[in-house]
Amino acid sequence: MREDHGYEAELFARVDELLADLSAQRTPLPPPRERTRLRKAAGLSPAQIAAALGCQAEDITAWEARTREPIGIHRAAYARLLEGLKALERPELNQPPARPTPAAPPATAADQPEQPTLFPATDHMPSSPRSKTGSAQPAIPTGPLAVIDHTDTLVAHFTNGSQLRLEADDLVSLLQWTLRSGLRGDKLSKQGLERDCDPLIVLTPAASAALHLPVALDDRTRLRLADSHPVIIQLRQAGFSLTQRGFGPWPSVFRPVRNNRRASVQLAVTAWGALSQDGWNLPPLPPADLARVLGAYTNRLLTPRGSTAVCGVELMTALRPPTRPRRAPGGGGEPNPRGLHTVLEPAPPEAPDAHPLARGRLPEQAMEEEAWDWSRPPSQQETAEFPHVVGLDTNLAFAVASSGLAVGLNSPPRHALAPAFDDKIPGAWYCDLTHAELDPRLPSPFTATGQTPTGPGWYTTPTLAYAQELEIEVRPIEAYLRDETGPYLTSWYERIRDAYLATMADLGVHVKVPQADYLAAMKTLAAADPALLGLLAAIKATAKGGLGKLREGPRDITAPYTRWPALNKPTWRPDIRAAVVSRARVTLHRKIRKMAEGTGRYPLAVLSDCVLYPAHAPTALDVVPPGPEQQGVSGLLRLGVNPGFAKEEGTQSMSWYQQQYDEGINPARYVKAPA
Template sequence: MQSGRRHCVQFAVLPWGALDSRAWGSADRFAPAELASVLGDYATRVITPRGTTAVTGLELMTALRPPTRAVKDEATGTWGSGPQPGSLSAPVDPAPPEAPDEHPVVAQLYPRGHRRTPAEMLDEEAYDWIRDPELLTDAECAHTHAVGIDVNMAFAAAANRLNLGLGAPEHRTAPAFDKALPGSWLVDLSHIDFDPRLPNPFTPHGNRPEGPAWYATPTVAYAVELGHEVRPVEAWVRPETGSYLDAWYTRLRDAYMATMERLGVVSGMSPPDFLAAMERHKQADPGQAAVLSAIKATVKGGIGKLRERPQGARYRPGERWPALERPTWRPDIRAAVISTARVNMHRKMRKFADTGLFPVAVLSDCVVYLSDGPSPLDFLPHTPDGKPLPGGFRLGVSPGMVKHEGTQEFLWAAQLLDEGHNPARHIKGTDAALDGE
């Protein structure tokens, strides 16, 4: 203790795999002084690393929104600990549809080995969709290139100003939908039609739902936004709400923007200047590139940790595991973030579709379009006065804007589509999932 505050020292033991290359790139091969600078910059902009970047992302949530605060007992004049308003103050069990298969609440409801249907479980995941190649038009097949664009910090952007449940879920039967209530809703959205050249916004695979299914509030709210009537059969909602992740988003956004600035990429650049700066930014400073990679991994890993699954060969389904005792074990929050990110993607794709431009593949935050040139500038729609199309994808460095992910020849993309593979996964020439994208 020093001046009433706890202090600790974190050690990064490189031979023990302290810096996973999927998060930190080649930082473990840096000279000691350069590595110290990298870790120091990350600690200053984000937080002192606490194990993996995923663990650190979760620790950052807790550090910015502590579960408790000092509370004075007016009767005795003594100080004690009490819940912090706006925080996750205690562990809560998920609603049955929100729980992963291993969770005790699922084991109590279904026999072992039961395969839950969409009407029994919440399946809010990121997109992994490809267009049916039979739907490619002659005009599209005349294009020369497939170009991928990627949303910057998509999950962080989705977390910004997101209304989240703070307490335990409450069950309701035949409720009226309320977009202000975070939670999970059992509702049939299978009657809603979309152009088959677009992914369906209500499923991760982009196909039409087959009947009633569980959805997070942002997904159902999007159906209402599109003008459709929704009639939930039941719901698990959380009346106590707050923007729990706002401070987390702000901290990581500022860290990301500061690091990008060090790499020569700043807000307000013209699209050509931005694309040119992005082409060289990772070579501008390998140390800052490692910090950038770690910041991105902190976002995705932190969101993933909200639904940490059991680990270890000794675990038996139906048993509780240590992560369940954390206030931050909240699969409903993870679902709300991913749902919002997917809906944001669809809203922008729909805006482009109004101009006749349809994607051929989507993987998480990367979308692939066909083009007559290798650059995003060759296909991104503009208004008559040359400005980016309002409500669509816009090139830029800020979270929620897009960058160039990669370009391949049209025939390459067409062959992958014919084989049932996702071009977005390999548009960079590598496997995006293995690269941590």
């Protein structure tokens, strides 16, 4: 018989969890029609209910239609919500539902259906789980994460605003509590075999100090705690292991698989920059507000698990899992044809300069599908007529370009000589476009410099498809083609789009408003809630960083043409990134070309997704046509919050533009006045 007290406690915790799940499964629910009626009577949408319960809006719709029933803690929480909504209909019973006992499933934010802000004040502090006063029941952990702070003891702050005092006094006991707590996040795709998301534990600097972690990391090169540190030794002695990246700002700690269950916890050490660098630039926030910001990020995107770039590519994998349940008898898993499950070598022209395939490659044999960095001198007429320049920046330009884009999936590139161009086949095509006649007042859509090609080059499918749209002859010399294709990034874009728009709405910037109203709303954005602004910045950084991760370069200084770890991931796909960048560039060219045709106004400079135009007045309203109902003209640059629409990046004088250009600087880089 084993005398390992920790093992016994873990067994008892698993038994308690199983009993709680069985109890939750038996929670009665009203009939489907009554569920719908109660929700509508309260003026709540399925999305609002889903946000409170930590699930998807389609889940609520399915529960109301009874095509599917909630299970586990979601069933109990849903029943509690419906009971509360029913009580609200009867004034004499208009009291909040009784607090659940510790054995009941967790309460959720559904206890307060209407909250005027993302961060309502909270002034309650539940008693300790072992309180003997009997004056209050303890809060029960809920949601995908907790922010751990320390005053006289460790305190867990949850995403619904509740708090819980903990009796943990070291990292091992905190991890053991986490694994028993029920904190977790639902997986984003039902088609994959992947398990639910690991719980996230965020440590404030005060909590880190209380858990005997150093104030800063001594190893600034590898950004990890030394293996000889007492905390690491204690973790090993308790049976915990670390991933290969070790114990850094975002460590993942786990125990071996037992009974087909993996017990792992994701940590974020804020004292080491976990939420203030690597794309995260959240302002200093009280623990309760930090929990709510991260809860909103989780509900709208995914549970944070590293830099925003890491989160961006993890979101791709979560929505398009590499495996799916096997359809043949016997079950198990099989590769998901809609995901990326195979490590592939790039085609030679797609390989970055540091890649082994780039050894001995001539510069002109490398594909350079990058964003624009182009500017031109203003004409004498433009200098005389326009005293100002205005920058227009496209919202989520590259994320938008990924939507509906057919990219190669899991088949290696196939080489072909003199192939006929097919705009439905993703690939790298070697083609001569030097014969293209282009307006010099516009940047060339075929090069990153915006200059006319000087010889044959490698292009992605979107670039050559646009050349055909411009009635330019396209006759590839050779190509590397990908036969297995699909819109891999569409669901990724849609989740980012919805997260971005929801957060902008929280900030008071809404869709379908006149362009002048949109500009006015954007001018007040800098004074908005810093927490919401931090959330917005994190969402945008997740989109940008995720696409960048598709072509991740070597982190450490290595010998030239030496493989680096990222090359061994199925999501290392420079061909997909190149196609997205190409599509974003030609989409912008199409808009500025149509702007020139419709308004006679030509851009002076472009940097990535920011375009500078000459203007009579220092406002974007002078550049973009008003259009129907003052909402712009479809197909042209137009002002609005929607992804793919534009915002005013900044205004400057024409003399300022001329000075910048004369100094060899792209003025689009600095058109935004410093804050």
